[in-house]
Amino acid sequence: MLLNLTDVFTSEGKVKELSVPYEEKTFSYMGNEYEIKGDTVADMKLSNIGTGTVLVEGSVTALMIIPCDRCLKDVKVSVSADFAHQVTSPDQEKGATEEASDDTSDEEQNFVSGYELDTDALISNEILIHMPVKVLCKDDCKGICSVCGHDLNEGECGCDRFVPDPRMAAIKDIFNANKEV
Numbered sequence: 001m002l003l004n005l006t007d008v009f010t011s012e013g014k015v016k017e018l019s020v021p022y023e024e025k026t027f028s029y030m031g032n033e034y035e036i037k038g039d040t041v042a043d044m045k046l047s048n049i050g051t052g053t054v055l056v057e058g059s060v061t062a063l064m065i066i067p068c069d070r071c072l073k074d075v076k077v078s079v080s081a082d083f084a085h086q087v088t089s090p091d092q093e094k095g096a097t098e099e100a101s102d103d104t105s106d107e108e109q110n111f112v113s114g115y116e117l118d119t120d121a122l123i124s125n126e127i128l129i130h131m132p133v134k135v136l137c138k139d140d141c142k143g144i145c146s147v148c149g150h151d152l153n154e155g156e157c158g159c160d161r162f163v164p165d166p167r168m169a170a171i172k173d174i175f176n177a178n179k180e181v
């Protein structure tokens, strides 16, 4: 949703706390689309920390369905993020807050447009940064058989996985047969 920050930008010392619903139901990551379970709500605190400057702090937890890296079974993954961003009003002169440029003020803020804070864009950003590198259904997931696709967590399938894929072997036979003709 779009939050108009005008009143917080202009009222010295103003603090506003609110719950913000995250309106996305899926999340795109590295070319995949993941389902977001249930309602995701971010707790946010907006503080005026000087004329035309607002500190946006908050936290969010999203529950996502991501397939296990090894066996592809759906795994419920909870992605949490804490964040703090300094946002500057568009009529605040550039360079006026130069002394504060040591922290977050110089980062790219694609979630601010004019006086409005795009909370969905901000939350998407945070989830993106906090996505897990690896998703496993359990630490010792055995994955699936590369020959028959059997879930090895449910026991051995009996395949000899040290021989090449039989389909590949068949193609090789045809190839060799043709060569001999």
Ligand SMILES: [Zn+2]
Pocket: 068, 069, 070, 071, 072, 073, 136, 137, 138, 141, 142, 143
């Ligand atoms: Zn697994």
Ligand SMILES: [Zn+2]
Pocket: 145, 146, 147, 148, 149, 150, 157, 158, 159
């Ligand atoms: Zn197998």
